[in-house]
Amino acid sequence: MPRTTSQRSIAPVTSAASAHAAPQPGITLSADSAVAADVKALVVAGKRDAARERFALLVTNLQRRAGRIAYQYLRDVQDADEAVQDAFVKVFTHITSYREELPFEVWFTRILVNRCLDLQKARARRLRWIVPTPSGSDGIPYEPVAPQPTPEHRLLASERGRVIMAAVQELPDRQRKVFTLCQIADQSTSEVSQALGLSEATVRVHLFRAMRKLRTLLVHER
Amino acid sequence: MKIPGAPSETPSETLSDERLMDDVSAVLRAEADVVFTDERLARQHAHILRRIEEETRPGQVIAFPNAQPTRPALRARPGMRWVAGAAAAGLLIGVAAGHLAHDLPGGIRAIPSAAIASGSLQPTLQAVSTTMSEEEFLGQMEIAIETTGGSALRPLDDLTPLVWEIAAQ
Incomplete structure (x- = not known):
């Protein structure tokens, strides 16, 4: 369920260097924001090895959520993987420009979404000139299939799962992106508006319309 | 889900909407989690850290070549110096002799071999008169x-x- 305000509490700050960054009034920073502030302080101090080790924790915490967002944008696991990697690398190389008083997740999500949009454009250009090859024929091995279906597999294979996926795909692009960020990334409308560069009112309108359309499409399937 | 500013709904509608959105959320998450397996996430994690290490590694300083490189050949082989000196002297003498021969009055002039063969230095073609009507x-x-x-x-x-x-x- 998406939040309309930031609700996560801040974790204990582990380094003295990040303690001087006071959050903006009304914004409660997350544990990931504190870790990001630590990484920034370590980079500024020239302790790059320690910064990398600390950043590894941030990657662990955020990569699954980042993969979900990127996959909803790109609908291709290879492209989504690339987008997530690029976003994390960019975050680390530009960590000194991170403002500790703002939620790290919003900054990261914005970088990730921009990278996804870049890859979408590149893919559109590629498809204009090159005939796509069938999956698996370009030397990329297939993902091994799990011998036992996971709960996720079972959910997607169910009739209800298929109907929901089809309904989400019917949403207009902007509505789907807003809805996805709110639902999957567990971000508030305020955070989504910052991540997408839209006004919060616009985000609310898109979200409301997306939910109304989904309700219309799915109400008969209940 | 209650969106701030959205039209008000009855409690039962809100509850059913919440259930609906929970279902949609679960499906969307499952859709991504099926392709982003734990193995793929572990590989991704390793790739990210390796790329960061490569990008932040300080550049290698390549040493400039030695300021006084070893001089090959001539220093090691004195005989070659005499050969080079003789060649340069021969060139200078040849150039000087050529200048002298050219500048002296009555010096040697190049004579066309065809003229020598015909025995006459006069041109054989007559000039065309431009006054012909x-x-x-x-x-x-x-x-x-x-x-x-x-x-x-x-x-x-x-x-x-x-x-x-x-x-x-």
Whole structure:
């Protein structure tokens, strides 16, 4: 369920260097924001090895959520993987420009979404000139299939799962992106508006319309 | 889900909407989690850290070549120096001798071999007079045609209509 305000509490700050960054009034920073502030302080101090080790924790915490967002944008696991990697690398190389008083997740999500949009454009250009090859024929091995279906597999294979996926795909692009960020990334409308560069009112309108359309499409399937 | 600013709904509608959105959320998450397996996430994690290490590694400083490189060949082989010196001296002597021969009065001049072979230094072609009138030029042309190769051009001349014939018609 998406939040309309930031609700996560801040974790204990582990380094003295990040303690001087006071959050903006009304914004409660997350544990990931504190870790990001630590990484920034370590980079500024020239302790790059320690910064990398600390950043590894941030990657662990955020990569699954980042993969979900990127996959909803790109609908291709290879492209989504690339987008997530690029976003994390960019975050680390530009960590000194991170403002500790703002939620790290919003900054990261914005970088990730921009990278996804870049890859979408590149893919559109590629498809204009090159005939796509069938999956698996370009030397990329297939993902091994799990011998036992996971709960996720079972959910997607169910009739209800298929109907929901089809309904989400019917949403207009902007509505789907807003809805996805709110639902999957567990971000508030305020955070989504910052991540997408839209006004919060616009985000609310898109979200409301997306939910109304989904309700219309799915109400008969209940 | 309650969106701030959205039209108000009944409690039952809100509850069913929440259940609906929970279902949608679960499906969307499952859709991504199926392709982003734990193994893929572990590989991704390793790739990210490796790329970060590569990008942040300080650049290698490549040493410039030695300021005083070893001089090859000539220093090690004194005999070569004498050969090079003799070649340079020969070149200088040749150039100086050429200048002297050219500048001295009555010096050697280059004489065309064809003139020497014919035994005469006078040119064999006569200059064309630019004062020849048109009548003289055409007359000479007729003489040339009639004397050399005129018979060969006769059929062509027969085919060509004459000016006075056209005028008579």
